[in-house]
Amino acid sequence: MELDFGGFAFIVFVIALVFVFKTINVVPQQHAWIVERLGKYHATLAPGLNIVLPFIDRIAYKHILKEIPLDVPPQVCITRDNTQLSVDGILYFQVTDAMRASYGSSNYVAAITQLAQTTLRSVIGKMELDKTFEERDHINTSIVNAIDESAANWGVKVLRYEIKDLTPPKEILHAMQAQITAEREKRALIAASEGRKQEQINIATGEREASIAKSEGEKQASINRAEGQAAAILSIAEASSEAIRKTAAAIQSPGGSDAVNLKVAEQYVNAFAQLAKTNNSIIIPANMGDIGGLIATALQVVKSQK
Numbered sequence: 001m002e003l004d005f006g007g008f009a010f011i012v013f014v015i016a017l018v019f020v021f022k023t024i025n026v027v028p029q030q031h032a033w034i035v036e037r038l039g040k041y042h043a044t045l046a047p048g049l050n051i052v053l054p055f056i057d058r059i060a061y062k063h064i065l066k067e068i069p070l071d072v073p074p075q076v077c078i079t080r081d082n083t084q085l086s087v088d089g090i091l092y093f094q095v096t097d098a099m100r101a102s103y104g105s106s107n108y109v110a111a112i113t114q115l116a117q118t119t120l121r122s123v124i125g126k127m128e129l130d131k132t133f134e135e136r137d138h139i140n141t142s143i144v145n146a147i148d149e150s151a152a153n154w155g156v157k158v159l160r161y162e163i164k165d166l167t168p169p170k171e172i173l174h175a176m177q178a179q180i181t182a183e184r185e186k187r188a189l190i191a192a193s194e195g196r197k198q199e200q201i202n203i204a205t206g207e208r209e210a211s212i213a214k215s216e217g218e219k220q221a222s223i224n225r226a227e228g229q230a231a232a233i234l235s236i237a238e239a240s241s242e243a244i245r246k247t248a249a250a251i252q253s254p255g256g257s258d259a260v261n262l263k264v265a266e267q268y269v270n271a272f273a274q275l276a277k278t279n280n281s282i283i284i285p286a287n288m289g290d291i292g293g294l295i296a297t298a299l300q301v302v303k304s305q306k
Contacts (some may be wrong), residue, residue, distance in 0.1 A: 022054030032098035034061040044098050061102040063095045067159060070109065072116050074165070077124035079132060085124060086167040089143075091116050092159040093151070100155025108154040112147060116161065119146040129168065136163050 026049055027033050033045040037057045045052075045059075052059075074088030093112060095101045105111050123142045124132060132139070140161045148158040 019054050023051055025050045025052060025059065030065045032063045032065055032095070033059050034063070034098055034102045036060040041099060041103065061098070063098045063101055065095055065098075067092055067094045070113060072113055072120075072161075075117050075121070077121045079124055079127060079129045081128045083129045083172060084169055085129065085132060086165075087120060087124065087163060088165055089116070089120070089140075089161055089163045091147075091161050094157050094159060095155060096157045097155030100153065102155075104154040108151070108156050111154065112151060112156065112158070115147050115150055116143060119143045129172070132166060136166075139163060 025033070025045060027045045027047045029047045031047060033050075035042045035045055035052055035057050037053070041060075042057060070091040070093060072089045072091055074086055077085050077087050079085055091112065101108055120139070120143055123139050127135065127139075140163060143161040144158050147161070151158050
């Protein structure tokens, strides 16, 4: 009888333990659990300690409220100019309404993936091949806006979409590479011609400035020479004037007239003395032997000038 009671107590303990585990539920942070009571939505359990009725309530769905990255498989898209383009990307979304995420779609992850692929094909089909490489931001924004509108019914918020790779066919890649090479060679030739043009401009400008500087230098040199000559002439004139004034003053002084007469006579005699040293033919006065008469004549000239 004691064994039967012990076994019954053990069974009761096990049932109580199961009851406790079924009743008490601890929800982690950034999670949301959906509780169904008798098969019908009852409540959404928030993070922390929650109590439910065992065997009546059940945890039907568990959702993570964190931002979730979703890899969108690569697919072939056709551009507006009929070029095949392999595109793959990654989508970031977050569950904002756990109840809608549980009952709005049977598989919201698959629904978001398919919608991202179809929207991507639609956006790429409206663009030419070159524009797809230039307008990635426009493609990403268009996909996010299109998916987010539909995903709101599923309790999901689409945050952003990023294209990971755009891969055209090999033939297109070779053609694009050839085009890029040609453009670079063209830019190199233009840059070289611009450099030569600038070089010629610099040389011409330098020569012009050198000519201007040379002419300015010659002009200034001519001005300086003219000023120097003028200053020299003025100095000579002033010196001659001063000499004349001093000579005149000396003549007017006592004995000055005799000194002048003597100087003139000496110069006159010396001039005729130099004639014998040269072979020049000159005309001399007829009375060359009368030196005294010549001197008297010269003195008479000086007196007449006074």
